[in-house]
Amino acid sequence: xxxxxxxxxxxxxxxxxxxxxxxxxxxxxxxxxxxxxxxxxxxxxxxxxxxxxxxxxxxxxxxxxxxxxxxxxxxxxxxxxxxxxxxxxxxxxxxxxxxxxxxxxxxxxxxxxxxxxxxxxxxxxxxxxxxxxxxxxxxxxxxxxxxxxxxxxxxxxxxxxxxxxxxxxxxxxxxxxxxxxxxxxxxxxxxxxxxxxxxxxxxxxxxxxxxxxxxxxxxxxxxxxxxxxxxxxxxxxxxxxxxxxxxxxxxxxxxxxxxxxxxxxxxxxxxxxxxxxxxxxxxxxxxxxxxxxxxxxxxxxxxxxxxxxxxxxxxxxxxxxxxxxxxxxxxxxxxxxxxxx
Numbered sequence: 001x002x003x004x005x006x007x008x009x010x011x012x013x014x015x016x017x018x019x020x021x022x023x024x025x026x027x028x029x030x031x032x033x034x035x036x037x038x039x040x041x042x043x044x045x046x047x048x049x050x051x052x053x054x055x056x057x058x059x060x061x062x063x064x065x066x067x068x069x070x071x072x073x074x075x076x077x078x079x080x081x082x083x084x085x086x087x088x089x090x091x092x093x094x095x096x097x098x099x100x101x102x103x104x105x106x107x108x109x110x111x112x113x114x115x116x117x118x119x120x121x122x123x124x125x126x127x128x129x130x131x132x133x134x135x136x137x138x139x140x141x142x143x144x145x146x147x148x149x150x151x152x153x154x155x156x157x158x159x160x161x162x163x164x165x166x167x168x169x170x171x172x173x174x175x176x177x178x179x180x181x182x183x184x185x186x187x188x189x190x191x192x193x194x195x196x197x198x199x200x201x202x203x204x205x206x207x208x209x210x211x212x213x214x215x216x217x218x219x220x221x222x223x224x225x226x227x228x229x230x231x232x233x234x235x236x237x238x239x240x241x242x243x244x245x246x247x248x249x250x251x252x253x254x255x256x257x258x259x260x261x262x263x264x265x266x267x268x269x270x271x272x273x274x275x276x277x278x279x280x281x282x283x284x285x286x287x288x289x290x291x292x293x294x295x296x297x298x299x300x301x302x303x304x305x306x307x308x309x310x311x312x313x314x315x316x317x318x319x320x321x322x323x324x325x326x327x328x329x330x331x332x333x334x335x336x337x338x339x340x341x
Contacts (some may be wrong), residue, residue, distance in 0.1 A: 001110050007224075020326035028057070028076040031113040035142040035304055037312035041122065041135035042065055045237065046129065048118075048139060048181075050074065050082065059084050065307045067253070067260035072106065082111040090127050116141040142314060148299045149283040155340040156217060162209060162320065163189050163220075163334040171207050174310075174321055178205030181324055189331045191230070191324040208236065208321035215283045215339035223330045226272040230329035231259065234309035237319030238302055240289065242329060244272040256291045259306040268294035283339055285314055 006147040038046030044064035050154045051058050057074040061084065075083040085204040087106050108123045110183070118139030123132055146318040160172055165187030173180055181204040193204035211236065222242050224230060230242040238258060244270050245254035252260050255276075268291040270276050289297040305312050322331060 020259045026076055027079055028082070029080045029113050031115075031141075032082050032111070036063075036118050036139035036316065037142050037304065038118075038120070038139045039137055039139050041313060045305050045312040046139075047304035047305070047312060048084070050084075060181040061086055062260075062304065062307060063088075067307060068304070081113055082113075084109040084111065090137055111139070140313070142304065145286075145301050146284045146302070148286050148301070151281060151283070151288060151299065154281075157339045157340050159335050159337045161335050162277065163331065165332060168207070172210055173205040174208045175205060178203060178325075180205055182207050187332060189334075191322070191329050193327065195323060204323050204325045206233075206324045208233075208319040210319070212236075212319050213336060213338060214317040216281075217337045217339075218280045218282075218335070219278065219337075220334040221275050221277050221332050223275045224272055226327050227327065228272060229323075229326040230330055231308070231323035231326075232278065232280075233306075233308070233310075233319075233321040233323070234280065234287075235316070236321055237305040237312070237314065238287065239306040239308060239323070240278065240280060240283070242323070245269065246271045256289060257289065258289075258297065258300070258302070261303065261306060262297060262300050264289075264291070264296035265298065266294055266296055267290045268296050290308060 029056050032050050033052055034050065036048040038048055040046040040063060042064065047062040047068065049060050055239055058077070059071045059074045061071055062068045063086070069172040072085045072087055073245060077083060085106055085108055087104045090103045090105055092101045092103060093101050105125045109119045109120055111118050120139060121134055121136050123134050125132055166184065168182065168184060168189065174301060179202050181191045183190055183192070191204070193202070195202055204270060218234065219318055220228070220293050224242060224244050226244055228244045232240045232242060233242065241257040243255050247252055250263045250267060252263040254264070256264040270292060276292055285302045286299045287302055288295070288299050302314065305314065310318060319338065
C-alpha cells in the first residue's frame with residue numbers, strides 16, 4: 001500500500017494524473033505504436049519506438065549519442081497522451097576531473113500524436129538537483145521499411161575514389177571549430193587525437209565527405225591500435241563500429257556491429273594493428289556488410305539512426321563520416337560506388 005501511495009503522489013506531482021479517470025475507459029491511440037524519428041531539444045538526432053507487448057506497453061529510445069536503450073516505464077494517462085520515463089547517469093567529479101560517483105536522474109517525456117507527427121515535452125531535473133527544465137520537441141513517423149532489396153539485380157554507376165592516398169580534398173571537418181587530428185602520410189589517412197595529461201580533454205573533429213550520397217557500396221581498409229575506437233557513418237546516420245574487440249563475444253558495440261542495433265552474425269575481425277577490409281552495401285534501408293571476406297550482416301533492416309547521427313531522417317541523403325573524437329585510427333583505399341535508382 002505504501003508503494004502505491006508513493007507512486008500516486010509522484011504521478012500527481014508530475015502532472016500525469018488529473019482528476020480520477022476510469023482506467024477501464026482508456027484505450028491508447030493506435031497511432032503511438034510505431035517508430036519515430038526525433039529531433040531532441042539540443043538539435044541532435046533521436047529515436048523512439050513504442051510497442052504493445054503481452055499484457056503491457058514498452059518503448060526504446062535513443063537520446064542523441066550512445067545506445068538505443070529500453071525506457072523505465074510507459075504510461076497512458078488518457079487515450080491520446082503517452083508518458084515515457086527514462087533514467088540517465090550523471091557523473092560527479094572531483095577537482096581533478098575524476099569520477100567519484102554516478103547519480104541517476106529520471107526524465108519524463110510526455111507525447112501526443114497528431115497524424116504522423118509526435119508532439120513531445122521533456123521534463124528534466126537539473127544536474128545540481130535544483131529545479132526542473134521543460135523543453136518541447138518533435139517526432140516524425142518513420143515510413144514502413146521496404147522489402148529487402150535484390151542485391152543480385154542492383155545497378156551501380158561509376159566508382160568514386162573518396163581517398164586516393166594523396167589528399168583529403170573531398171573531405172572536411174564535420175564542425176569547423178573542432179580540433180583537427182587528421183593527416184595524410186604514405187598513402188594513409190590517420191587520426192591522432194592527442195590528449196595532454198592533466199589538461200582538459202580536447203575535442204577532436206570527425207571527418208566527413210563534402211558530398212552526400214543515398215544508396216551505395218562502400219569499400220575501405222581500416223586499422224586501429226590496441227584499445228582503438230572509431231566508426232564509419234553511412235549517410236551520416238548509421239554507424240558501423242570500428243574498434244579493437246578481437247576475441248570478445250559478438251555484440252552490436254564491437255567491431256562490425258551496426259552500433260547498438262545489430263550484432264555481427266559471425267566473428268570476422270583481426271587483432272589490433274592489422275589492416276581490415278570493409279565491403280558495405282546500403283540499399284533501401286537495408287545493409288549488407290562483409291568484413292575481411294566474411295559476410296557479417298546479410299541485408300539486415302535498419303529500424304532507425306544510431307547514436308551520433310547528424311539527423312534522424314532515414315530518407316535523407318548524407319555524407320560518409322569517420323569518427324575522430326575517440327582514439328587513433330587509420331584508413332586507406334576508400335571507394336564509393338553509387339546505386340542507380
